[in-house]
Structure formats: structure tokens, C-alpha cells
Amino acid sequence: MIKLNSEETIRRKVERVDASLIEAARQFDTATLHEAGGKIGVMPHEIKPLASSFRVYGSACTVQSPGGDNLWLHRAIYAAEPGDVLVVHVNDKYDHGYWGEIMATAAQVRGLAGLVIDGCVRDGALLREMPFPIFARGLCIRGTGKDFGARGWVNYPVLFGGVTVNAGDLVVGDEDGVVIVPRQAASQVLAAAAKRVTFEREVISRLQQGETTLSIYGLE
Numbered sequence: 071m072i073k074l075n076s077e078e079t080i081r082r083k084v085e086r087v088d089a090s091l092i093e094a095a096r097q098f099d100t101a102t103l104h105e106a107g108g109k110i111g112v113m114p115h116e117i118k119p120l121a122s123s124f125r126v127y128g129s130a131c132t133v134q135s136p137g138g139d140n141l142w143l144h145r146a147i148y149a150a151e152p153g154d155v156l157v158v159h160v161n162d163k164y165d166h167g168y169w170g171e172i173m174a175t176a177a178q179v180r181g182l183a184g185l186v187i188d189g190c191v192r193d194g195a196l197l198r199e200m201p202f203p204i205f206a207r208g209l210c211i212r213g214t215g216k217d218f219g220a221r222g223w224v225n226y227p228v229l230f231g232g233v234t235v236n237a238g239d240l241v242v243g244d245e246d247g248v249v250i251v252p253r254q255a256a257s258q259v260l261a262a263a264a265k266r267v268t269f270e271r272e273v274i275s276r277l278q279q280g281e282t283t284l285s286i287y288g289l290e
Contacts, residue, residue, distance in 0.1 A: 072219035081225035086129040086238040087253045100249040106263035111250035124203035126243040128155035128183030134223040137163025140214040142222030152181030155241040160189035167192030178202045
């Protein structure tokens, strides 16, 4: 059996978004961050929280996994650092249960902040009860393989549709979906988000006083 050296494509040293910025992001929803950043970072809309109450905030640990195989997800749990969110691409092979109760427990013990996967998971009822936020395309019981000869990557750039996610980027997820904020832009985007929230509160106040969206936004 061919067995590849996984360390060749696992980056252990990653520059992550500052912890203070992750904490500051908790006051904003995903739509606000997306708009404040100039309509950036929208992950595929099919990726939704497994439980509507789930929220995720953290630094991205990116994973490019062979389709139908979850060995690289196991490896990523131990390559990631506490506070990281695993952001996983499965080469468009969505309909497998890449993640379940055991892996969620392992990730929780490691102090990881959550999972965002462009594929499916299983053990849904159990995962919804765990204090570990999971964002996925849905549920699927189909099992995965563990091919030691298949190549994957951890903490390398990964493309999701038109969004490139780099290790260390800011990841925020809520009931509306998941947004990625580039690490280098996180401070500026959060400042813009705060201004946007203030403006929107003013708009709501003006609407309650009888003005219209047409007049406020100059749409007449």
C-alpha cells in the first residue's frame, strides 16, 4: 500500500487573525460583515448551521480533502490550534458523512471553535446537542474511506466557488450562512461593520417616524 507523508502538505505555522478581532466579531451578524467588507466572503449558501442556534467565530484552518475520504479531517483536528475553525472542501463529493460524534468530540477536546464543511455530516441528532457548532450542506449516512495514498492539504488556500479561504482568515457563521473575512482586512471590516450598524439603527428610527426607504436611500 502506498503511504504518503502527510507532513509534506500540512502547514503547522500559520499567522492567524488576532484573538481580539475574533471577539469583536461576535457583535455582528454575517450579513453585516459581508456588506461592510464590500460584499465579500460569502461561502456557498447551501452550507448552513446544523442547529439554528449555532454560531461560529474563529480563525480558519483550511482543509482540502479527497472526495469520499475523511482521513485529512482527522489529521486537521490535530494540526489545528485551539480557537481554529476547520474549513473543509471535499472536492464536490458532498454526499458522504464526513464527520460525526466521535470527530466532534475530538475537536471539542482540542479546543477547536467549530466546523464549516462543503459537504455532509452524520449523527445529526447528537451533533445538534453538542456545544460544538457545525455548518454543513446537510446530513448523509454514507461512509467515507481513509486512503493513506491520497493527497490532501491543511492550511493551504482553498477555493469555495468564487471565495478563496486562506489559513488564518476570520470565519463567522450564523443562521444566515458563513462569511470569510481576509485576515489582513479584518480590522477595517469590523470598523466598517460598526458604522453600518449605527447607520441602520438610524434608518430604522427614521422609518418608525414615517420616512420611506425610497427617500432615505435616494431611490425616488
